[in-house]
Amino acid sequence: MNDRTWPHRSETSHFSTLPFPIKNPIRKHQNPTKNHEKHENSPSTAICLRQFRSPATSRRSDHHRDFAALPNDVLTKIAANFSLPNLQTASLVCKAWRDGLRPLREAMLFLRWGKRFKHGRGGVKVSMEKALDSFLKGAARGSTLAMVDAGLVYWEMGRKEEGVALYRRAAELGDPAGQCNLGISYLQAEPPNVKEAVKWLYQASVGGYVRAQYQLALCLHRGIGTDQNLSEAARWYLRAAVGGYVRAMYNVSLCYSLGKGFIQNHRQSRKWMKLAADHGHRKAQFEHGLTLFSEGQMMKAVVYLELAGRGGETAAVHVKNVILQQLSPPSRERALTLADNWRALPSTR
Template identity: 65%
Template sequence: MKQQEAWPSKSDTPHFTGLPFTRKESDHRRRHHHHHSSSKSNTSGSTRKSTSSSSKTHVSNNLKHQQYDYSLLPFELVQKIAASFSLPNLRAASLVCHAWRDALQPLRQAMMFLRWGKRYKHGRGGLRSNVDKALEYFLEGAARGSTPSMVDAGLIYWEMGKKEKGIALYTKAAELGDPNGQCNLGISYLQADPPSYKEAVEWLYKASFAGHVRAQYQLALCLHQGRGLDQNLQEAARWYQQAAQGGYVRAMYNTSLCYSFGEGLAQCRRLARKWMKRAADRGHSKAQLEYGLLLFSEGDMMKAVVYLELAKRAGETAATSVKNVILQEMSTPSRDRVMHLADNWRALPSSR
């Protein structure tokens, strides 16, 4: 299991058909509006004068919107807008008009390269894991403007030690509005030597506001530690909570600590316990250790040993001594039961 970071010292299809894309439709609406207006009975001249100015402005604004032909948008602009789209959204956008269908063809092709790249990277679909082949496919997708492909290619470069190439791809994806690219770029700046905290926080904020839970957690750490900006425990706790509610297990653990110590949040033992258990049930080893100790203090020995055993297996050596003390007081059937529960335990889904 990967080492967790310590307490400081995570419908698709848009309704494009609702937009007026052609002049013919807007012309028809304008003629219909004119006919409908002329068929109404005449009102007094004074009423007509009092409403004519606002009515003309309202109608004029509506007609300007209706007359705009979205198919005239430059291909480059359409491609930039859709660079981070998922495949279902790309398919939906491609149905808007022939121009959009043609403009988005490279991005649809990029999705095929992205899919094959993931298969080679993770050894799926009957393929053996091949990082070089995966990178080749990701770069093909990136060349067609796909930001998910840029992010995956950047990650492989980063893991290869070619960090400059990775950062270049992260930057391109981030500038096109991809939250994964923004998050990875922000973390890259944090890990630089020396770190570039100001740039890191800027990109982490953008990804966080887009709902990226890992970025929210990293931003909370920066706020908690005062890296790149003034320390702000209240805002840090708010972003921890946001990421925890989005399923990010490390944020669950830190949210528990905020409630436990009263840092940025009102001290609350009940909520601290709730978030500690959530983190423990999702495989956070420190949370398993601390929740096991909490259960031990409450006298729930059976559950305490299970969590302490899980923590020990995940590398928390401090769990061993307490666990052994409890086991000595248990009967053989109870000890067997505890080991059976630990052996069959499975972590709940999380965003890591």
């Protein structure tokens, strides 16, 4: 399930117009503020707040909210996408919760073993079959994290229908990764189901999942499953970029550079292009290298162009060689040493 960056010329009219009054199906869903307000009033959040109330306040509210009496199936749905630390914390609330959350705690063990088998960690050999078996056991115990990982293995095996079914289970339980993967699966289906794709990508985006925010921005940018809306697309690109998504950083730079979705701002464009380059985006490294070259910063330009060339940007190699001819031997050696020692900044992707 490969991600794309800026829409190709063949996919859109290369930004010949800016958008205009929009009937966006996305607006039929709740906005992020309302969703956040609902989350703050959810039972699981109320429990966390209850732990910090004064004893007097707790006594007044105890007869209204007895969370220890929650049925196990409801408790499991609430905690289905909890990580192990959150599960362990929730298990300390009361004995009923400790017992009710036992299957999810067991699921975390299967999830851990599944990752070991998938990636060959912890001294075990890679085995996709054993990884899938472990993930499915975790999924059977209600963990959406295991459902998503099992879905990924199915997808990589070419068993896409089984993978999508697991994504759907996780998505319906509120897992943002499951919602995002389900949305992307609908986009890649034959034929695509773009309306469902946008619906699930929006839900994951509101939940703060940066890959979904980027994919949603691409849909808004291209007008897939919704009316084209470059200003909305730019806003979602920016949210994903702030969250560390490298492809979104590059697209934010282009939005500012071309004045598409944002007011044209070359300073912001350069800022985001450098951030994308420093996080390892090879096209950004090429373009930032060209900018440095045009400004006369030859050694820095060589570093970024060398990195871009190593990443597969063949045009960068030619420009780098032209610059190297203008540098002294010590400067050439210094620039290439800097490229050898360069490390990308950590990113979401």
